[in-house]
Amino acid sequence: MGKKKINLKHKKKVLKKKVVVEEPSDVEEDIEECEEEPASEVVNSEEESDADQSTELNSGEELDSDEDEADFTYGDINEHKKSLEKLKESDPEFYKFLEENDKELLNFNLSDEDDDGEVQNESQVHVPQLDSDESDFEDEDSKGKENNITFKLLKKWQVDIKTDKSNKTINELAQALHAALLLVLPEEESSGTVSDYKVEGSAIFNGVVQLCVLEFGPAVKRFLGLVSGSKEKPHLCKKFKKVKRILKCYFEDLLKLLSGVASANIQTVLLKHLHYMSSMLISFPNVTKDILKQLIKIWGVSDEGVRVIAFFCILKISRNTQSLLDTALKTMFITYVKNSKFVSPSSLPCINFMRRSLVEMFALDLNLAYQHVFLYIRQLAIHLRNAMTLNKKENIQAVYNWQFINSLQLWGNLLSVTCSKPQMQQLVYPFVQVCLGTLRLVPTTQYYPLRFHVTQILINLSRDADIFVPVLPFIVDVLDNYDFNKKHQKVSMKPLKFNFVLRLSKSQLVENGFKDTLIDTIYDQLLEYMTIQSSSIAFVELALLTKIQIKKFLKKCKNPNYVKKIKQALDKIEQNAQFIENERKKLTINLADFKQLEAHENQIKCNGTPLSTYYESWSKMRNQKKRKEATMNDELGEYNLPTTKKRKLKNSEVKQKNKDVEFVFSDSEDDEESQILKKKVDIESD
Known part of the structure; x- marks a missing residue:
């Protein structure tokens, strides 16, 4: 059918200046003369009427040649070329139009060797040729290709x-x-x-x-x-x-x-x-x-x-749009909780990114955020209340899991950013109470990693929101409750890390790496929390009970490495307490005037304290160590680079090489040594 369209268009172009009013019967006779092959078909009556209409549109003009000359076969190429030349002379504008739009007509050629051996004779009016019995579907195929x-x-x-x-x-x-x-x-x-x-x-x-x-x-x-x-x-x-x-x-x-x-x-x-x-x-x-x-x-x-x-x-x-923001906050929080079910080195960056982006989303509209955060903190409190009252395993597991802890981290980060706003200040107290209740729920050794995760959330909230949270007892109590003198039963192949653990197994509790990690975590959080409070005018009283507990631990602990580390923290705390006590002696302001006290504390904080100065230098070293662990620099350093090994010479090669050695003697005091070396070489060559 694609060929049908091309021939009909071509027929209209050729007959633009030639008027032939043909009867339908004449067209049928021409088609019968052209279709000598038995496999061909008869053109449909609709196509015949289209051909007649095209000729009738061009009526009123005269032919340049006789009607008999108009009918020629495609085998006679010369006559076709002559007709095109006549057309060029008679109507150059139409010939130019053909050159631009139908070059195939002007470059007409027939192949003498056809594989199918079909006779390709057509009339000058370009009667459509039917090549196969499946021609009814050709229009659809050509249309799809176009x-x-x-x-x-x-x-x-x-x-x-x-x-x-x-x-x-x-x-x-x-x-x-x-x-x-x-x-x-x-x-x-x-x-x-x-x-x-x-x-x-x-x-x-x-x-x-x-x-x-x-x-x-x-x-x-x-x-x-x-x-x-x-x-x-x-x-x-x-x-x-x-x-x-x-x-x-x-x-x-x-x-x-x-x-x-x-x-x-x-x-x-x-x-x-x-x-x-x-x-x-x-x-x-x-x-x-x-x-x-x-x-x-x-x-x-x-x-x-x-x-x-x-x-x-x-x-x-x-x-x-507030309605879209409401939908986004609900869906994003549910997605965050679903994807924070497990924490591993590969999933932690994704969870941290979702937490930071959620904080930014909630900060867009604090009035709307208050409604969501109040509802979600209330749900956490209900889970905690059921675990404390019912005291069943499934209720405790509803609290002591990664989804609950990651939810606490999310709301802790949000309150740290927005606690200065009046809408969110009312949520700080219930959130802190939920965190403290989580710490008291199961205070056993197996859940020490979870304890330190929650205390770190409260430490970050205390630092960023500039509020006092009683975290210190939950850190120092570990020194009294756990026996660090107990000998380990296993040696850890790798250092134990609390970053991706909430509950320790029984085998991990008897490893030496557990006690090492426990002391390091206590030292880190103790220094960080005391540094936050180091500029407070009440630091002396705050550090009093801590010093008593640490001295008690130093007396009963027999591990010199643990004693040395904790004693270093105690010295820095006592040094800072002495510094604050000296600053308090210089005070001449009324202690009931909170604005003046706050201004005094800010001044001390800007000038720096002994504990803050030490913690700043120590934290740089700790962060550098963490980055090395994250990028595995130590393993890269231990990687054995390829080295070139010298080929061992055979005895004959050694003798030949020794014979070729020549010593250059000088007039210096080393002449005797050079002569001795020469004798040794001669002896070895013999």
Whole structure:
């Protein structure tokens, strides 16, 4: 059927200056003369009427030659060339038109050797030739091939979309993305969808996505008359109705493409494009909710780079709409809790990123954040109350798990940032009480790692929010409750770390690495907490009970390494206490005036204390050590680099080499030594 269309068009062009009013019966006779092959078919009556109409449109003009000369066979090439030359002389403008649009007609040629041996005689009127019995389906095949997206078509769209003032090219690009979507989606989902175009191959797919990413957004904004950076809503523009349906389908396809693509690179490109187009999502609230859920899913489970861009999209979409922000906060917190069930070296960076981004999201609207945080802290308190009252294993496990601890870390970080705001100050006290209740629930040796996780949360809150939290007893009590003189039964192959552990096994409790890690953790948190309080005017009284407990531990502990480390911390605490006591003697202000006391403490803090100076230098060394452990520098240092080994010489080679040795004697005092060395060489060579 593709050949039928070409021949009919060609017939119209050739007969543009030649008027032949033919009867349908004459056309049928010409077709019968041309179709001598038994496998050919008779042209349909509809096509015959089309041919008659084309000749009737050109009526009223005269032929340049006789009617008999108009009928020629394609075997007579010379006559065809002569007719074209006559046409060039008689109507040069029409000949020029043929050169530009139908070069195949002018470069006409027939092959003498046909594989099928078919007779290719046709009339001058280019009667359509039927090649096979399946010709009824040729139109559909040729139409499908014409709708295949090619690089040439992509280049045409790239040029047209910058100059086209209508929505035609925008619509075509949206349909092209829909065709690309069918290539990615599984057959079950793509079976019901239809597209005007077809994408074949990864190169065309990437070309379509790249063109949409680069040109679709700016083209829509140009069409709507939106200036970059303007806060005008798209649905308020006059021309929005013309692209409303296109944009809705485009965003739906973009959503399906995000969920169907697994490549991190393509996801990154699509998310950047969505971030650019996010200002238009406000006009499509139903589609926006689905896109927001998909972005939160990507934010929770994808690669690091993809996760960051997804968070930027979430932030930009939900920032201006409270209903979307409410949905985003709920869904993001649930995603955070689901993905924080286990903590490992590989999952910890993901959990930390989600925690920081959630803090930023809650800080957008503190009135809305108060409602969410109050509800979630209340749920934690209910779990803790059930564990304390019922005292059952399943209730205790509902508290002593990573999801509960990571939730405490999230709300601790949020309150550290927003506690200065009046909306969030009321949540500090219940949160601290939940943390202290968690510490008292099961104060056994096995849960020492969990204890130090919670105390670290309270230490960070005390430092950032500048509030006093009684954490010190829970740190120092470990020195009294655990027997550090007990001999270990196993030797640790690797140092034990509490970062990824909440509960210790029985085998870990009898290793020597457990006691080492326990002393190091107590030393770290003791110094950090006392440094936070080192500028307080009440530091002397705060450190009194701590000094008593530490001295008691030093008397009964027989391990010199542990004694040395804890004694060093005690010396720094006593030195700082003496410093604060000397500063208090110089005070001339009223102790009831809290503003003057606060100003005095801030001045001491700015000038620095002995404990803060020591902790600053010590923390630099500790952080450097942690970075080495994270990057495994020690293992890299122990890596055996390849070395070149010298080849061992045989005895004959050694003798030959010794014979060739010559010593240069000098007049210095080393002449005797050189002569002795020469004699030794001569002896060895013999």
